[in-house]
Amino acid sequence: MNAGRTVTVPTIDQGDVTMPEPAWCAGHHDGRPEYRSDIGHRGPEHRADFCGYELSRAEFVQYPFGEHSDRSIGVHVEMGHLAHVLTPDELDELAAVLVDYAGKLRHLARQLSVLKAGDE
Secondary structure (H helix, E strand, O other), X not given: OOOOOEEEEEEOXXXXXXXXXXXXXXXXXXXXXXXXXXXXXXXXXXXXXXXXXXXXEEEEEEOOOOOOOOOOOEEEEEEOOOOOOOOHHHHHHHHHHHHHHHHHXXXXXXXXXXXXXXXX
16 A cells, blocks of 8 residues: 555534545545445456456455455456347357456456555
8 A cells, every 4th residue: 555645524423534545546436435344445346348248346455444355455346237149249248258358357366466465
């Protein structure tokens, strides 16, 4: 974390909470107060889309005050829904999207290893 960078987030139970903000953080919840334990840092979103469908998204996350989760940095991954009959060309295009996205996930894994090593 960058020692000089902080963010203040409104909470329901603790008022305004000021905390260090990691360099990778791209923003926070929409500004509505949450419980302190729900405050989290979020990195840039990495998506895989195909024919207008979201296949997956991944982003760095960290919940420094989490009560029921690991407080260290991780990558949150969501897999979308795709139920579609594809032609051979569309299937090849989907495979290319998935191969490209796998490379992005591998890159995120390497970045996460570096970030976690810096926290130790």
